[in-house]
Amino acid sequence: MKKIKYLLSVIFAIFILVACGEKKEETKTEAPVELKKVDFLLDWVPNTNHTGLYVAKEKGYFAEEGIDLDIKQPANESTSDLVINNKAPMGVYFQDYMASKLAKGAPITAIAAIIENNTSGIITNKKLNINSPKELAGHRYGTWDIPIELNMLQFIMEKDGGDFSKVELVPNTDDNSITPLSNGVFDAAPVYYAWDKIMGDSLGIETNFFYYKDYAPELNFYSPVIIANNDYLKDNKEEAKKILRAIKKGYQYAMEHPEEAAEILIKYAPELENKKAMIIESQKYLATQYASNKDKWGYIDPTRWNTFYNWLNEKGLTKNPIPENTGFSNDYLE
Incomplete structure (x- = not known):
């Protein structure tokens, strides 16, 4: 009888140890990883x-x-x-x-x-029928007045056979270019297609757009x-x-x-x-x-x-x- 009791106590002790070990393992695996x-x-x-x-x-x-x-x-x-x-x-x-x-x-x-x-380029008011850089001559361009930006404009205009000196530069002080473009503050501006062009489309404002990279591969920057x-x-x-x-x-x-x-x-x-x-x-x-x-x-x-x-x-x-x-x-x- 004593042997049976002893064996039972040993088995019970082993069971407790195994159960505790499993619980610790579960706790370990469930612990959140520190990020x-x-x-x-x-x-x-x-x-x-x-x-x-x-x-x-x-x-x-x-x-x-x-x-x-x-x-x-x-x-x-x-x-x-x-x-x-x-x-x-x-x-x-x-x-x-x-x-x-x-x-x-x-x-x-x-x-x-x-x-x-590079998905940036020039957006224009469609009713003005400006379809390429050279046709910006004689129109108002909304500029951020950044040297690289203005040189890019001059570069694509001249490559397209246009005269940059005939562009009227107008300061662009808005947080987007669609509002002043639609209000007639200027006729064209540099924008990203994915934002201002699509913004204009979503508002029903008709525009034309041409990419810098299509006129000058040098401007296909990242x-x-x-x-x-x-x-x-x-x-x-x-x-x-x-x-x-x-x-x-x-x-x-x-x-x-x-x-x-x-x-x-x-x-x-x-x-x-x-x-x-x-x-x-x-x-x-x-x-x-x-x-x-x-x-x-x-x-x-x-x-x-x-x-x-x-x-x-x-x-x-x-x-x-x-x-x-x-x-x-x-x-x-x-």
Whole structure:
């Protein structure tokens, strides 16, 4: 009898130990993974250029990489200055705007192209029947008064056989170009197709549009791009790869599911709800523009990158010439 009691007590003890071990194992597997918080700065208010970022966040792609990406809008300083000064490791910027920074030796690198080709160009009031750059002569052009912008206009006009000196330059002080264009403040302005052109369409404002790149391949620069601080990249190469891996998946998903992606953008930026129809159309357009081959999303073509900066150098538009292969890297893409 004593032996039976002893055996029963031993079996019971083993059962308790096994049960406790299983409970500990369950507790261990259920413990939340601690995510590394990383700041990421937008260039402007949330828009369809940024959709892939929010899709990656919504779908858990960053969490899968152990990252908690905190997507922020810059306050008073520009995104580039904040990244240059290491106040944020990454952000959204533009190859043309990077030029003045890189000419001064700024420690930033473009590590991915958000959109494969330059989708900016000139929008015009359709009733004026301006169908090409040369036909801008004799009309009012709403300008941001940026040297690169004005030289781009002159370049495509002259390549098209037009006379830039006959364009009347009008300051553009609005936060979009459609309102002053429709109100007759000016006849034409530089815009991005995915935003102002589609905004005009959604409001029933008839416009014409032509891309810079169609008249001058030199102007097929990358806009926008993801930039990062050079010291951050040096010290956190694998982390940067993880972030880009998640972002790439976000943009690939947005390419395949543009309407759902638009809904996700609006979820994170509810101020866009009143522009929902426009956002969906913009997203459908960009789904065809982010990358012609989704597996190659983010890749920066060295020839195109250098061609644009060589053009800037020839025009004397930077304080110092920008050497070839400056300011970009494909090393963080997979």
